[in-house]
Amino acid sequence: MDTQHTSVRPHAQSRNGGKNHPQRRTCGGVIHDNVRHTTRFTVVGNHLAQHAELSLLAIGLGVHIQSLPSGAAIDIRSLSARFPEGKARIAAALRELEAHGYLRRTCERTSSGRIVTRTVSCNQPGRTGGDTETEPEPVKPKGPGRREDKAPRRALPAVPQPAYPASDLLRTAIDVLAGLRRQDPRLLLSASDAEHLAPGVVAWLERHVPPSAVHLALTSDLPPEPLHRPAALLAHRLAAQLPPLPPFRAPETPPVIRHPLHNCEHCDRAFRGPEPGTCGACRS
Numbered sequence: 001m002d003t004q005h006t007s008v009r010p011h012a013q014s015r016n017g018g019k020n021h022p023q024r025r026t027c028g029g030v031i032h033d034n035v036r037h038t039t040r041f042t043v044v045g046n047h048l049a050q051h052a053e054l055s056l057l058a059i060g061l062g063v064h065i066q067s068l069p070s071g072a073a074i075d076i077r078s079l080s081a082r083f084p085e086g087k088a089r090i091a092a093a094l095r096e097l098e099a100h101g102y103l104r105r106t107c108e109r110t111s112s113g114r115i116v117t118r119t120v121s122c123n124q125p126g127r128t129g130g131d132t133e134t135e136p137e138p139v140k141p142k143g144p145g146r147r148e149d150k151a152p153r154r155a156l157p158a159v160p161q162p163a164y165p166a167s168d169l170l171r172t173a174i175d176v177l178a179g180l181r182r183q184d185p186r187l188l189l190s191a192s193d194a195e196h197l198a199p200g201v202v203a204w205l206e207r208h209v210p211p212s213a214v215h216l217a218l219t220s221d222l223p224p225e226p227l228h229r230p231a232a233l234l235a236h237r238l239a240a241q242l243p244p245l246p247p248f249r250a251p252e253t254p255p256v257i258r259h260p261l262h263n264c265e266h267c268d269r270a271f272r273g274p275e276p277g278t279c280g281a282c283r284s
Contacts, residue, residue, distance in 0.1 A: 042063075042066055042067040043123075044063050044066055044067075044123070045123065045124065047124075048062050048063065048066075048102065048123075049063065051100070053100065054096055054097070054100060055093065055096060057085065057089060057090075057092075057093045058093040058096040058097055061079070061090070061093045061094070061097065062097050062102050062103075065097075065103075065121050066121055066123055074119060074121075075117075076090050076091050076094070076163065076164065087163065088163070091161075091163045094161075095161050098161065099158065100125060101122060101125025101126060102121065102122055102123075102125055103119060103120070103121060103122070104119070104120040104122065105117055105118070105119050105120075105161070105199070106118050106120075106195060106196075107165070107170055107195045107198050107199065108195070114167060115167055115170040115171060115174070115198075116167070117165050154232075156193070156196050156197075156229075156231055156232055156235050157232060157235040157236055157239065158235070158239065159196065159197055159199055159200030159203070159235050159238045159239055160199070160200050160203035160204075160238060160239055160242050161199050161200075161203060162199055162202040162203045162205075162206050163206060164206070165199060165202055166202075169202045169205050169206070170198055170199075170202060172201075172202075172205060172211055173197075173198040173199075173201035173202045173205065174194055174198055175211070176201055176211050176214050176215055176218075177189055177194045177197055177198065177201060177234075178194065179215065180215065180218060180219060180234075183215070183219040184219055184222060186222070186226065186227045186230055187218075187219065187227070187230050187234070188230070189230065189231055189234075190231075193230075193231035196231065196235070197231060197234055197235060197238065200235065200238035200239065200242075201214055201238065203238070203242060204217075204238070204242065204243065207242075207243050207244070207245055207246060208246045209243060217237065217241055218234055218237055218238075258272065259272040259273050259274050260272065260273075262275075262276040262277070263276075264277075264278050264279040264282055265277065265278055266278055266279075266282045267279065267281070267282055269281070
């Protein structure tokens with residue numbers, strides 16, 4: 001058992017000394033040649049740059065918006081003039097960013113009564129610039145007669161967003177929402193609920209749906225039980241029953257106007273014109 005076999009060839013030793021190093025790639029993949037920025041740069045989170053659900057156009061548009069200074073115009077018309085993508089693709093990318101929390105668009109009424117759209121860019125969805133780490137407050141003991149804190153109000157469902165939120169359509173949408181309570185008193189809405197629902201009504205109006213039809217769609221077949229959150233029900237209907245876009249129709253060419261024949265009062269030649277008189281040769 002202790003005899004050594006000298007005729008057996010010795011085993012080759014591993015080049016890495018017995019350590020199992022992972023195989024390194026020698027080709028393929030990106031190689032970064034980075035230089036540290038000192039001026040004119042923007043810090044963008046990987047949660048946006050490497051988002052798993054956003055389209056490439058939405059990611060690029062989100063990075064562009066975060067690089068702009070406050071007050072820069074980011075409406076659809078300005079962005080389509082800046083980039084080669086059309087208005088429809090840019091509007092879809094803006095809706096993606098809004099759905100994932102990178103944009104907040106609200107309708108506000110100015111002191112002059114005009115309704116404007118305010119857009120807020122969020123570099124970290126779900127957080128605001130005023131969030132700071134503070135020590136937790138001590139738990140207050142519950143005693144007789146002490147009212148417990150109310151649970152936070154749930155956010156309303158998202159509503160369709162219009163492609164062009166024109167001010168006249170927004171005013172019409174507010175009027176439609178304000179008139180719902182005349183049909184059913186349970187549909188009395190607050191100002192914040194109306195501002196949330198107004199873009200969804202504008203999306204219907206853009207599809208050539210008259211205000212009376214929008215009113216009927218929101219008030220027909222309501223449940224008989226009390227409505228605890230009427231704004232949530234209206235938001236669901238605006239999204240679930242959104243009609244399709246109308247078919248494109250080319251503008252009709254105006255018909256050719258053929259004036260009747262008249263005889264010239266000077267040379268007795270026949271000419272066409274709206275009224276009797278002289279022909280073109282005699283007038284010149």
